[in-house]
Amino acid sequence: MLQVRLCKFLDTARIYHLLDYLALKGKAMRDFIAVLDFGSQYAHLIAKRIRHLGAYTQIFSPSVNENLLRKAKGIVLSGGPSSVYSSDIPCFNSNILASHLPILGLCYGHQLIAKEFGGKITNTGKGEFGKAILKQTSDFPLWKNVSFPTQVWMSHQDSVIECPPDFEVTGVTDSGFVAAMKHRNRPIYTLQFHPEVNDSEQGHKMLENFVNTCGVHSRWSMETFIEETTERLRKEVGERKVLMFISGGVDSSVAFALLNKALGTEKLLGLYINNGFMRKNESTDIIERYQQFGFSNIESRDYSSFFFECG
Numbered sequence: 028m029l030q031v032r033l034c035k036f037l038d039t040a041r042i043y044h045l046l047d048y049l050a051l052k053g054k055a056m057r058d059f060i061a062v063l064d065f066g067s068q069y070a071h072l073i074a075k076r077i078r079h080l081g082a083y084t085q086i087f088s089p090s091v092n093e094n095l096l097r098k099a100k101g102i103v104l105s106g107g108p109s110s111v112y113s114s115d116i117p118c119f120n121s122n123i124l125a126s127h128l129p130i131l132g133l134c135y136g137h138q139l140i141a142k143e144f145g146g147k148i149t150n151t152g153k154g155e156f157g158k159a160i161l162k163q164t165s166d167f168p169l170w171k172n173v174s175f176p177t178q179v180w181m182s183h184q185d186s187v188i189e190c191p192p193d194f195e196v197t198g199v200t201d202s203g204f205v206a207a208m209k210h211r212n213r214p215i216y217t218l219q220f221h222p223e224v225n226d227s228e229q230g231h232k233m234l235e236n237f238v239n240t241c242g243v244h245s246r247w248s249m250e251t252f253i254e255e256t257t258e259r260l261r262k263e264v265g266e267r268k269v270l271m272f273i274s275g276g277v278d279s280s281v282a283f284a285l286l287n288k289a290l291g292t293e294k295l296l297g298l299y300i301n302n303g304f305m306r307k308n309e310s311t312d313i314i315e316r317y318q319q320f321g322f323s324n325i326e327s328r329d330y331s332s333f334f335f336e337c338g
Contacts, residue, residue: 057245059083060238061099063091065107065117065135073105073133073223076231082238083247090118093126101129101241104136106221110150110185111135111142129214129240131169134183137217141205144191151188151204155181155219158226159200167197167209168240169216169233179206179220179227187219214240257289264290273297273325275313283322292324303331 060082064070074084087095089104096102102123109116124130124143132140138148163175179200186204190196198207198218206219216237222230269290273279283297297317301310310327317325 057083057247058100058243059085059098060101060103060241060243061091061096062086062103062105063089063119063123063136065089065105065119065139066109067106067133067135069133069221069223070105073103076223076234077103077238078247078249080231080235080238081246081248082241082243083245083252088117089123090120091123093120093122096123096126096128099128100243101131101237102126103237104130104132104139106134106136106182109135111138111148112185124215127213129237130216131237132215132217133223134219134221137208137219138183138185138187140215140217141187141191141194141208144193144210146187146191146194146205147189148185148187150185153202154184154186155200155202155204156183157181159202159206159220161198161200161206161220163198165195165197167207167216168214169207169218169236170197171232171236173229173232173236177229179222179230180224181220183219253285257285260286260289264294268294268296270296270298273299273317275299275309275316280317284320287322287324292322295324297322297325299325299327301327301329301331302334303329304334 060077062070062074062077062084064086067073070086074086077084082100085099107117119139121143124140130140132138142148157180158178159181160176161179163170181200186202187208188204190205190208193211194208194215195211196205196208200206204219207217209216218233220227220230222233224230227233269286271279271283271286273283283295286295299310299314310329314325314327
């Protein structure tokens with residue numbers, strides 16, 4: 028079962044997902060910050076930025092059971108394309124907001140938190156798209172070492188026009204709408220803009236300030252993570268052998284290289300299937316490229332006639 032599971036997984040997943048999967052297979056889970064993905068194009072970028080700050084991240088559906096987040100050190104609500112008043116908005120488990128963990132809402136997450144706590148959100152007909160100048164209106168943990176005014180990146184049609192009763196406005200732009208706010212008694216912070224993108228000039232500092240409020244103890248880096256994951260994978264595979272399907276693309280090639288490092292060539296076989304639908308001579312080029320990189324544990328099978336018949 029392990030061989031089949033690995034083959035299917037490795038050939039279809041991004042390398043970050045591969046490492047997430049293997050990490051979750053380990054018995055000891057490091058400190059992590061949960062990112063709830065509301066369909067934002069930036070959700071994975073948020074996770075990446077936080078990882079680069081030394082904190083591990085896991086991406087979850089916004090409908091995730093709150094019990095699965097009990098070991099998280101903090102929670103980020105990403106942006107998303109929907110309006111909080113749309114009929115087809117992503118399903119959200121509002122029990123998550125009852126958590127005493129630090130929570131950061133970004134863009135759609137900012138609006139959703141405002142709605143859940145009794146604020147007012149509306150489509151003013153203006154929206155904000157592109158660069159904007161943010162001004163501070165009150166102290167804010169996320170403003171530490173941030174100088175004002177500062178440029179931020181906006182991308183929203185709806186706006187928070189009235190802060191919830193238990194919240195305080197901490198930042199505005201020239202639009203006059205709520206650009207940042209905080210809960211008066213709990214570690215809940217929201218930003219209408221996107222601190223994860225480069226056009227938010229001091230967004231890196233803001234995300235770092237949030238990570239610091241989460242009290243993450245274990246430091247994360249790709250190098251140490253690969254080492255730890257490699258060791259766990261060796262223990263899981265044991266003396267068994269692994270068959271992995273490879274396509275020649277980035278995903279399976281990087282995963283295959285990592286597995287070679289973890290298991291060695293004698294325990295791993297890469298199998299390439301020529302389905303007949305590649306460009307002329309591309310299948311031959313793929314095998315030659317693997318061989319040029321020193322991979323001798325690869326075999327190729329030509330099943331083009333089979334796929335043609337099925338078509």
